[in-house]
Amino acid sequence: MTLSLLFQHIVNALSLGSLYALIAIGYTMVYGILRLINFAHGDVFMLGAYVAFYMMTLLSLPWWVALLVAIVFTAFFGIGLERVAYRPLRDSPRISIMISAIAASFLLESLAVLIFGGRPKGVPVPDVLSRVIHFGSVSMIVISLIIPLFTFALLAVLLWIVNKTKTGMAMRAVSTDIEAARLMAVDVNKVVSFTFGIGSLLAAFGGIMWSFKYPQLNPLMGVMPGLKCFIAAVIGGIGSISGAVLGGFLLGIIEIMTVAFLPTLSGYRDAFAFILLIVVLLVKPTGLLGKRQAEKV
C-alpha cells in the first residue's frame, strides 16, 4: 500500500468516524441521565434529515436556514417524545421504558413510511458542501472536513455545559440519583427535557450531515447508523461523552481499515463492528472510558 493510499484511507476513516461520534453523543447523553437506551434515537436522526429535506425542496429555503429550522424542530420533537413516551414510565421498571422506546422507534418508522413514502429520495446537496478538495493525491468533499470540526466543537461545548454550568451540575445530580436530586430541589423534569432536547438536536444535526454526505433519504435510514452509534457509545463507555466520541472514531477506523487491509473480507465489514464490541465488553465491561458504578439498591 502506498503512502497516499494510506492517507486516503485515514481521511475516509476519520470522516466516517466523526459522523458516528456525532450521533453516539446523543445516545450517551440520554443514557447518562436516565439510564435509558433511547432506541428511537436513530429515527429522530431520520426525522431531522427529512425535515431539512422538505424545508429545502418544498419551501426552497437556503440550506443553512433549513438546517437550523430542522434542528430546532427536531429538538422540540425529542422533548415531546420524552414527555409522551418516557416520562409516564419513569418510575416503572426499567424494562417498561425500554419497550416503550422500541415502540416509539417502530411508530416513527411506520409513520415516516406513511407520510414521506417508502421510496428513497435524493437530497439536493448545496454546492459549497459537495465540492471536492485535493491534498496531493488525497481527495475529499468539503462536508467530510466540516463534520469532524463540528464534532469536536460540539464535544467541547457539551463538556463545558455538563462540567461548568449550573444546568450541567443538575444533570450530573440527576444522573447520580434522581430521588436525591429531587430532594435537593433540582427540577428533574426540566433537566430531562433539556437532555432530550440536546440529544435530539445532535441526532438531527447528525442526520442532516449524513444526508449531505450520503445524499439519499429513506424511512429506515436511521436503523443501521442508530445501531452502529449505539455500539460506538457502548465501546467508549456509555454515559461518557468523550467516550462516545472515542468509540465513534474507533468504529469508523475499524470499518474502513478492515476493507483497506483485507479487501476480500469487505462484505464482513459490519461483522467487525460487532466483534470489536464483544472484545471491548469482554476486556472492559464498562467500555473504554466508562466508570465503574456501584449498583444502587
Added chain:
Amino acid sequence: MKKAVVTVLLVVGIAALIVACGPAAPETVKFGVFEPLTGANAGGGALEVEGIKLANELYPTVQVGDKEYKIELVIADNKSDKVEAANAAQRLVDKDKVNVVLGSWGSSLSMAAGPIVKNAKVSAVGLSCTNPLVTKDNEYYFRVCFIDPFQGTVMANYAFKDLGAKKAVIIREVSNDYSVGLAKFFADAFKQLTGDENAILAELNYNTGDTDFSAQLTEVKKFRPDVIFAPGNYTESALIIKQAKELGITVPFLGGDTWETPEFIDVGKEAVEGVVFSTFFATETPITETSKVFLDEYRKKYNKEPAAVTALGFDGYLVARDAIQRAGSLDKEKIREAIAVTKDYPGATGMISLNEDGDAVKSAVIKTVKDGKFVYMTTVEPY
C-alpha cells in the same frame, strides 16, 4: 329445551347467511401483485406496479371458457426483505387465494417466494427478476425478461468491444443474489473475451443498505482498471458512483437493469452522467402493436416516459391473462401448462416466447445517462 331451540335457530340462521353470501364471490380472478413497495427496492416495485395497473385498466376482464371474469389485483408489499417476502407470498396463496402471482422486482425477493408458490402450485410470472435461479428447478415460476448469463455477456461485450477495456474491477452487493450472479456472468464472459484469466483485477463487496463505500473505492483506485462493473441496487449504486467521482475515479461505470429508476438519477445527479447499463426496453424503438398501445396509454396517464420494468409489468399481466384465456379454466395445473407454452405473444417489450426453463428469450437494450435522463444507445439480439 327452549335454549336448545334458540341455539338451533341461531345456527340455521348463520348458516343461511353464509350460504346467501357465498356464491357471489367467485366472479373474479385474482392476480397477486408481489412487489417491494417500501424499503430499499420500493422505487423499482412502484414502477412495475404502474405497468400492472395500467394493463388492468385497459384489459380488466378475462374470458374463461364462455364466462367473463373481472380481474382483481391483490397487492402485497414484500418490503424489500427476504423474510417479509416469504410472508407476503404465503399470504397471497393461502389467505387471498390468488390464481396467479406477478413479480417481484429483485431476484432475491422472487427467490424467497419460489418454494411457496411451488408448494401451493400457484403459477408466478416474474417481471424483471433476472437471476437464473428464480425459475431453475421451479416449474411454477416463469418470467417475461431475459436472464443474467445473457445480460452479463452483453455488458462484457460492450466493455471489451466498444470501450476497448482489458482490465476490469467488479464491485458487487454481496448480500444480493442478483448482483453476485450478474457479476459472475460478466466476469466469465469478460475473461473469455480478453483471453486473460486475470482480466478481473479485483472483486470488492458491500452490503445492502451500506452508504459509505470510500474504503472499497480507494482500493479500486489502486488497481487502475479500464472499466468498473458494479451491478446492484440503484440507491447503493448511485452512492458508489458519486463517491467514486469524489475520489477522483474517472473510469467508466457499467451496470445492469436495476439502475433504471428515477431514484438512481435523483441520488446520483451529475455523478451518474455517462454510466452505461443494460435493460429490457427502450421507448425510442417500439417493437409491436402492444408497445404502441402501452406507450400511448402510459404517456397519457402518467405524463412521462415509462421505465423498462414498467413495460415488463404490463407484459407480465398480459401473459398471465392470455394463458388463463387459453387454458379455458381456473385449474392451477391448466394455468401452469398454458403459461409454459407461451409462444410469440406480442408484448410491449417484444415477442415473448418462454423456453423450457420458463425464461423469455429476448433482446437486450443498452442505455446511458445523459442530461439527467436515460438515453437509448443500442439493441443487442440474443445469441
